[in-house]
Amino acid sequence: MKKLKNDDMMGYLDGTLDAARLAEVEAYLQTDAEDARLLADMKLAMNELHAWDEAEPVRVSDNFWPALRDKLPQRPQRSWLRGASAQLSAWLWPAHSPLRLSARVAAIAVFVALAASFLSPKDAVRNTHATELTSADKTFIQQSLARHDAYVTSQSLSSVLPLRNSDGRDGDGDGGDDDGDDYTP
Amino acid sequence: MVAMAYPKTWMGSEEADNDMALVERALDQDLAAFEALVARYQNRIIAYAARMLNDHDEAEDVAQEVFIKAYRSLESFRAESSFSTWLYRIATNLCIDRARKRKRSPQQAYSLDEPFDKEEERGGRDVPDLTQEPSRGVEREELRQQVRLTVAEMPDKLRAVLVMCDIQGMAYEQIAQTLGCPIGTVKSRLFHARADLARRLRLRP
Numbered sequence: 001m002k003k004l005k006n007d008d009m010m011g012y013l014d015g016t017l018d019a020a021r022l023a024e025v026e027a028y029l030q031t032d033a034e035d036a037r038l039l040a041d042m043k044l045a046m047n048e049l050h051a052w053d054e055a056e057p058v059r060v061s062d063n064f065w066p067a068l069r070d071k072l073p074q075r076p077q078r079s080w081l082r083g084a085s086a087q088l089s090a091w092l093w094p095a096h097s098p099l100r101l102s103a104r105v106a107a108i109a110v111f112v113a114l115a116a117s118f119l120s121p122k123d124a125v126r127n128t129h130a131t132e133l134t135s136a137d138k139t140f141i142q143q144s145l146a147r148h149d150a151y152v153t154s155q156s157l158s159s160v161l162p163l164r165n166s167d168g169r170d171g172d173g174d175g176g177d178d179d180g181d182d183y184t185p
Numbered sequence: 186m187v188a189m190a191y192p193k194t195w196m197g198s199e200e201a202d203n204d205m206a207l208v209e210r211a212l213d214q215d216l217a218a219f220e221a222l223v224a225r226y227q228n229r230i231i232a233y234a235a236r237m238l239n240d241h242d243e244a245e246d247v248a249q250e251v252f253i254k255a256y257r258s259l260e261s262f263r264a265e266s267s268f269s270t271w272l273y274r275i276a277t278n279l280c281i282d283r284a285r286k287r288k289r290s291p292q293q294a295y296s297l298d299e300p301f302d303k304e305e306e307r308g309g310r311d312v313p314d315l316t317q318e319p320s321r322g323v324e325r326e327e328l329r330q331q332v333r334l335t336v337a338e339m340p341d342k343l344r345a346v347l348v349m350c351d352i353q354g355m356a357y358e359q360i361a362q363t364l365g366c367p368i369g370t371v372k373s374r375l376f377h378a379r380a381d382l383a384r385r386l387r388l389r390p
Contacts, residue, residue, distance in 0.1 A: 006376045013379070041383030048332045049351040049382075055329070058232040061245060065223055068249050069216070073257050 004028060004035050013042055204268035212259055219259075223252050226269060229353065230276050236348040237280040239337040247283060251276045266362045273349070273363040281341045328386065335385040343378035350375055 004025065011017040012025050029036040133141075204225075210218035230251055234244035254275050255262075262271055336344055345364065349355045350371075361368045 041387050042379045045382040046351050058235045060227045060231050
């Protein structure tokens with residue numbers, strides 16, 4: 001068997017090795033006096049530490065709380081958010097209520113469902129098309145189209161844009177509300 | 186050889202729930218609730234600080250500071266860990282700060298003759314009964330003193346783990362939460378602390 005690992009030694013000292021591993025470690029310790037002595041000394045140290053509290057119990061002095069109470073700063077203040085949350089929580093599910101865990105699970109489930117419905121990919125796509133123009137943008141576009149139509153009319157473009165004339169447009173600027181889908185350069 | 190059953194369970198979930206209720210009441214200006222929390226943990230915190238600092242009076246000072254800090258920061262306690270873990274974290278930081286300040290100031294020699302608690306009423310060192318087995322009694326007392334001396338001289342991080350686990354019986358998980366490090370680190374530090382202690386005991390006269 002190879003040299004003992006630290007984990008094995010700790011498991012041996014803590015008594016957490018399974019029976020098979022414990023037998024292997026004990027067999028190994030028969031062959032390695034150095035490790036066996038180290039473990040024995042560690043065990044002795046642990047026992048001494050364990051007995052320390054019993055031999056010299058540390059107890060608080062009688063004056064501890066009165067002295068502490070006098071030194072305490074202003075009382076802790078609960079923020080309004082935490083206060084409201086605690087009140088709501090206490091109202092919904094009192095401490096030690098058997099329904100407390102189920103109520104929490106239900107609340108989390110409702111929250112997740114609502115979040116999922118708001119953040120679904122469908123909504124995400126819809127939202128990307130939902131950008132609306134401001135009235136200033138609309139005015140600017142209308143004015144630009146009107147000026148463009150006026151320019152086209154002034155330049156007598158009948159030969160350049162036969163399609164628009166064939167559609168019956170007179171090019172007097174009324175086409176400003178054209179949505180531009182049939183624009184042909 | 187029978188191994189001790191470490192790590193053992195240190196605190197039940199019912200006690201933790203109760204702590205939270207007391208914290209909530211303390212936040213609602215109920216000083217009696219905070220007093221109940223202090224009464225519940227004062228001995229453990231003082232014992233921890235006493236083993237860390239090797240001085241009972243300073244341990245009481247530190248414990249007072251721990252509870253004052255906890256009281257002041259009660260609003261920020263989020264119950265991500267248990268209240269006791271939170272207290273131990275504060276205590277560990279304060280003990281390490283004190284130990285660093287000591288190192289900067291002129292070193293006080295550790296007297297093996299001086300009673301641990303200084304004041305008789307708090308219980309001095311355990312005096313062995315030498316009437317029955319004189320040589321064994323002396324040997325045992327020497328062993329105890331060597332253990333205390335070695336623990337006092339250990340690096341803070343090793344000492345903290347050793348005190349929490351082998352003296353106070355805290356579980357690895359809780360020590361890891363207190364120190365904010367992985368369980369593997371706790372085990373590693375504990376192994377080195379135990380091995381160091383074992384080697385020092387082996388070298389004793």
